[in-house]
Amino acid sequence: MIRIKRDNILYKLQMWDTSGDIKYRCIVRTYFRTSNIALFAYDITNYESFASIKEYYEEVIQHSTQFPDHFIAVLIANKAELESQRKVSYE
């Protein structure tokens, strides 16, 4: 938990690193419900990891019932140093 105080308002930032594994799906859902932001990371050398983001995104949007109008989704391209093995184009 990170606490940030700005203009006399205290913001609490709490992060969860959840597993992409299907067997933890039900547990992971309980975190979506009260979250404001989701970070989706894929591996640039693994096209399947990129293609599967859509499914995760829809799952998160569907279950983020508390803040649906203010939800922020961020896409992260990981393993960026492995440019020579890239399988996901910039399109």
Ligand SMILES: Nc1nc2c(ncn2[C@@H]2O[C@H](COP(=O)(O)OP(=O)(O)OP(=O)(O)O)[C@@H](O)[C@H]2O)c(=O)[nH]1
């Ligand atoms: N080359 C490279 N390898 C990375 C990078 N980030 C993670 N890895 C490697 O990728 C593999 C998988 O990383 P994890 O952090 O276990 O991936 P994850 O998505 O959190 O996996 P789960 O928690 O099981 O869903 C590991 O061997 C990491 O060392 C990166 O930026 N570059």
Ligand SMILES: [Mg+2]
């Ligand atoms: Mg992990």
